Amino acid sequence: MISFYCEYFDFYYNFSFKNKIEKILRYEKSNFKKIIYIFCNKKYISTLNLFFFQTKTFTDVITLKKTDRNKKKVGEIYINIDMITFHSIVFKKTFYDELKRVMIHGVLHLIGYEDNNTTNKKQMTEKEKFYLN
Numbered sequence: 001m002i003s004f005y006c007e008y009f010d011f012y013y014n015f016s017f018k019n020k021i022e023k024i025l026r027y028e029k030s031n032f033k034k035i036i037y038i039f040c041n042k043k044y045i046s047t048l049n050l051f052f053f054q055t056k057t058f059t060d061v062i063t064l065k066k067t068d069r070n071k072k073k074v075g076e077i078y079i080n081i082d083m084i085t086f087h088s089i090v091f092k093k094t095f096y097d098e099l100k101r102v103m104i105h106g107v108l109h110l111i112g113y114e115d116n117n118t119t120n121k122k123q124m125t126e127k128e129k130f131y132l133n
Helices: 014-025 042-053 080-088 095-111 118-132
Strands: 002-007 032-040 059-069 075-081
Touching: 002 014, 002 075, 014 032, 014 080, 014 095, 042 075, 059 095, 075 080, 075 095, 080 095, 095 118
Parallel strands: 002 032, 032 075
Antiparallel strands: 059 075
């Protein structure tokens, strides 16, 4: 089963949401053994975006796939709390609802879903809605 870590941010909903993330991974037949969530600010995630993807665009989530010493798949999901706060206001959602959506979005990227074109974005949005409900 996966381990679930929340760093840099006091995320007190993690117990109920951990189960949701684990169910998504099982349903999608993912073989990730550990997911690490790192909550950060816009400056930090922008630096990561530039380093890993050579782009200066703002983003709410960056997902990285790695393997540990035992050759098990590990996912790192960096979440921009500043962007979550902004989007929750703009889209009139609660902070927690927007955070859940982005956490699921990051997991879907980890599994292999992309949102780099219109078709992929539609599929990603449908998956997000499915798992949020």
